Amino acid sequence: MVISPDADAINLVNRVINAAIKENASDIHVEPGREKLIIRIRVDGVLKVAFEAPKEIVQPFVTRIKVLSDLDVTGIPRPQEGNIKYSVKEKDVDLRVSVFPTLYGECVVMRILESIHQYKSFEDLGFSMEQAKIVDENVSKPFGLILVTGPTGSGKSTTLFSFLNKLNEPGKSLTTLEDPIERKLEHVRQTQVNPDIGLTFASGLRYQLRQDIDIIMVGEIRDAETAKIAIQAAITGQLVLATIHTNNAAGAVIRLLDMGIEPFLLTSALKMVTSQRLARINCPHCRREFTPAAELLYKIKAPQGAKFYKTEGCDKCSGRGVVGRFGIHEVLPVTESIKNMVYKNPSDEGINEVAQKEGMVTLRDIALQRAQEGILSIEEVLRITE
Numbered sequence: 001m002v003i004s005p006d007a008d009a010i011n012l013v014n015r016v017i018n019a020a021i022k023e024n025a026s027d028i029h030v031e032p033g034r035e036k037l038i039i040r041i042r043v044d045g046v047l048k049v050a051f052e053a054p055k056e057i058v059q060p061f062v063t064r065i066k067v068l069s070d071l072d073v074t075g076i077p078r079p080q081e082g083n084i085k086y087s088v089k090e091k092d093v094d095l096r097v098s099v100f101p102t103l104y105g106e107c108v109v110m111r112i113l114e115s116i117h118q119y120k121s122f123e124d125l126g127f128s129m130e131q132a133k134i135v136d137e138n139v140s141k142p143f144g145l146i147l148v149t150g151p152t153g154s155g156k157s158t159t160l161f162s163f164l165n166k167l168n169e170p171g172k173s174l175t176t177l178e179d180p181i182e183r184k185l186e187h188v189r190q191t192q193v194n195p196d197i198g199l200t201f202a203s204g205l206r207y208q209l210r211q212d213i214d215i216i217m218v219g220e221i222r223d224a225e226t227a228k229i230a231i232q233a234a235i236t237g238q239l240v241l242a243t244i245h246t247n248n249a250a251g252a253v254i255r256l257l258d259m260g261i262e263p264f265l266l267t268s269a270l271k272m273v274t275s276q277r278l279a280r281i282n283c284p285h286c287r288r289e290f291t292p293a294a295e296l297l298y299k300i301k302a303p304q305g306a307k308f309y310k311t312e313g314c315d316k317c318s319g320r321g322v323v324g325r326f327g328i329h330e331v332l333p334v335t336e337s338i339k340n341m342v343y344k345n346p347s348d349e350g351i352n353e354v355a356q357k358e359g360m361v362t363l364r365d366i367a368l369q370r371a372q373e374g375i376l377s378i379e380e381v382l383r384i385t386e
Helices: 009-022 055-069 129-139 156-167 201-208 224-235 249-258 263-269 294-299 336-342 348-357 363-372 378-385
Strands: 027-032 036-043 046-054 080-088 091-102 105-113 144-149 174-178 188-192 215-218 239-244 270-282 287-290 308-311 322-333
Touching (some): 009 027, 009 036, 009 046, 009 055, 009 080, 009 105, 027 055, 046 055, 055 091, 055 105, 129 156, 129 270, 129 322, 144 224, 144 249, 156 174, 156 215, 156 239, 156 270, 174 201, 201 215, 201 224, 224 239, 239 249, 249 263, 249 270, 249 348, 270 308, 270 363, 322 378, 336 348
Parallel strands (some): 144 270, 174 215, 215 239
Antiparallel strands (some): 027 036, 027 105, 036 046, 270 322, 287 308
């Protein structure tokens, strides 16, 4: 959609945000170019152009976003981060704002954050009934380390905040260390790390442990120092929730060992690891059952004759064939068998093998189950698990 050069910045920002929310977009990209402003939105993981405007609109548009985000509008363009609480149709929506200077003006990316209050149970996050029971049992423990892993944009923060929201009650002291603070929770002391003043994940965690806390959420375990402090806290009485970047649940165990965590400390602290992906959901209005070719069934290790679903695109899904995204999870409880593996210089393949024998369902197998239920396409299964 082309925007008039006479458009009012206040109304234009509202129009863009409203349009993105209406389409269930996850991100809004405001991208100044040499000749015009391009505004793209990410829907179901894919960016598309939503608006185009003359370059003269760039400055007032970006300034309006900065004002809403409580950012500096007077100084030299520089990287800034902020938040917007936006109300639409009697519903509050949080937007995480990132501003970054580019050749033709300041680029803005706004992440539209899902409300964790829409998730009534862990199954609403995409966990199967069996997985939800394991998650609930481990998250409810008084101490220990719970890790959530997956690539950027896979919904790790939403999962962590849902854990935190479940545990948030007056009788417990909860704190977070985040970079940046994404969602604001009542009765939770939230802190944004700031390396410029020496407030890193490691130093912040060390100081917070002197604050009489019961539960702490660490945005990310990035280094050995943070890992060691988190492990120590988990052993000495705190429940620690954190993310770590690995491809699967077993990989988190190997990553911590590679960081120098002693096996006896790791097995004492680590209670559970979950790994996740966000998968695009088949449009229920245009999905059709079909039997894939034998070669494809062999590739995905599905039985011959298995039925799956594909979409054709329709008016209901704007021709995309998908409507929204759904969490696919792999849940690894740290059992006695897994603990024994930790002492044997394990590989993630070895840990996976033991975990599957004890009932763990891999990301690929969970995704295939959802595909046979009609929720996902085979192409989506391959995209998120290969």
